[in-house]
Amino acid sequence: MAAELSGAVLDLEEDEDLEVFTKKPSLAVSGPLPTSPSSMTNQYHLEREDQEESQVERDLFISVDNPESHVTAIETFIMYRVLTRTTRGDFDSSEVEVRRRYQEFSWLRSRLEESHPTLIIPPLPEKFVMKGMVERFNDDFIETRKKALHRFLQKISVHPVLSRSPHLKAFLTAQDLTPHKKQGPGLFSRMGETVRSMAHSVRGLRSRAEEFASIQDYVDQFSNSISSVDKVTQRIIREHREYVDELKQYGPAYSQWAELEPGGLSEVLRGVSRSVELCGQETEQRAQELSETLLPVLHEYVLCSDTLKAVLRRRDNIQADFEVKKDALAARKVDPETLQEEVDLLAEHLEQANVSLRGDWSRWRSGMSSDVRAAFVSTAERNQQHYEKCLAVWESFLLSQKMDPHRPDLEPTS
Template sequence: MISPERSSSQSPRSPAGAPFLSISVTDPVRMGTGVQAYISYRVITRTNLPEFEGPEKIVIRRYSDFEWLHDRLAERYKGVFIPPLPEKNAVEKFRFSKEFIELRRQALDLFVNRIASHPELKQSDVLRTFLQADEEIMDRARSYETGIFKKPADFLQIFKDVQSKVSDVVLGKEKPVEESTPEYEKLKNYIFELENHLTEAQKQAYRLVKRHRELGQSLADFGKAIKLLGACEGDLMEKVFSEVGSKSEMLSIKLQREADNLLFNFEEPLKDYVRAIQSIKATMLDRANAFRQHFDLDQERKYKELNLEKLKFMNPEKYAEAESEFREASCCNFSLRNS
């Protein structure tokens, strides 16, 4: 079963005076009806850290609140590994099943405790807002900060920009720039290979769980059928068929339990590893984008230096003024690269 990763320094049972931050995601409850239905969770925070409002705080959160926390951290902490969220399930049939709800609760509990155990992320005011703000404040924060790209035209423009950028690279108009050192390339290849292996292992785990469930259901159906058949026969055959049916139903129950065990202790951890790899790749993308920005700034600097040298010979009167502006812009670019 997935269990939150909590260090001993984050437990209320730590030695007196030792700082701790313990978070529990509990009591999932279905709220609303129809397409507006969702699951709410009680998020319980216990801590002795002075930046928090008190030793214990209980708030109600829904999945979109956890998404808000993840996205705000990803925006503010570029290049830092942000723990992954469990994926959504839009299929109504499975979205509110007990099994799915419990798997998601465990994954959300793991998500917030990973953040709480991170030396940088746990100090974020975003995390404190998530853990302490009342529902009204949380709703306002979520609506305000997720409303940046509400218009369909905004999404269309983003898509066009990405499409144009990809086309430029494919057609050779712009060559992709990315840091390439032996150590980084080795790490990147390892991450990609690991993702492939974990994804394949997760697929096999899914098939194994599915096979156990199907076999269990088949044995349950067989047990019921053989009992009905026995009821149509004489006393002796009825007893034999009834025993066979009972054994089949017992095996069915064992297989279903084994399927649950495989799901919680094998398939779900593998899915969590795959999500973690995807988060690592997102961090690597942030790194690549930062390197690209650095490269563009450096190219711009070189271009301006060239123009400045031309100006030195062609228009000496404007050279001093242009040189001063260039030095000032160079200092700004240096500050931007190191911020």
């Protein structure tokens, strides 16, 4: 979760590395909440676009499930089952099962990023969570992380380039990843990239193509917007839960008061108590669904905005390297033939980077639009249902009072 929530940050990562409403005069605490007769849900179902990836041409299906806790002498960690089904000929079996811990997902993402620096690699869930949100190895935390890791691999599995990566194949098939972890550039390559990025940021680019300047502007504004929505959503969820805690004290107070009162007032107080309890249950469910449906999507794209910025920096680094060599060639300070070869190679590298980013940017925009739209439509539907059900609770209470034979001052309405 983002650091907007109060509390100290804890490193919890164990690895380093409708039914139409019928009005009733009484309310039962146990049964489902009624739905208001004015419910729009009773009148139509919102049509949704099919947002699943086309299944026709897919030949790789990956799932993450079955988390298990492992305890050793020095650490405790969670391992997840990664199940792969495929029709690809380069796999030895059509179904492969391995178990992976978080640091191995992180290894995969790092290798994909090293191999494809200008592709937009999906983000992993963060290693850090907020104090007060979860406890270490809390079931809700593990479930949330499992879903995020599943989503990470799902996005990679449908990517036309990333899904063909040898690193992904090793991750999906090797029972022991240790030999694979020892291969490749790793840390020092990333350190070199950081140094180059700092140097280029000081010198700056001579000219950035307009399309990539526009992407940069969009990413900066998108990052600010999605971060604000993410933070406010977290605050709303927290306030919903605080409100539910208040309702849990509020309802029983009416019940206790009812014990002191004879006759009709006692029934009124009990009716209020039951209504408060039902609305509290519905509000609690709403907060939970916001946490499970809307917040993960928002926060995923907060992390995506950081990824986008890094990808754009790497593209700019490639262009900066090209410009440096091109300037050196123009000055003829070294062997021009050798330098021309380097300039030509960098020009090709830059063009490949531009093509990769251009295609992935279009793909990312389409996926983001679908994900965010689906999350907000689902949230809107749930908000509508929440308020309709709470409205129906209080309508039922009012009707019960109008039909009370002990209340001659209130005549039943037609």
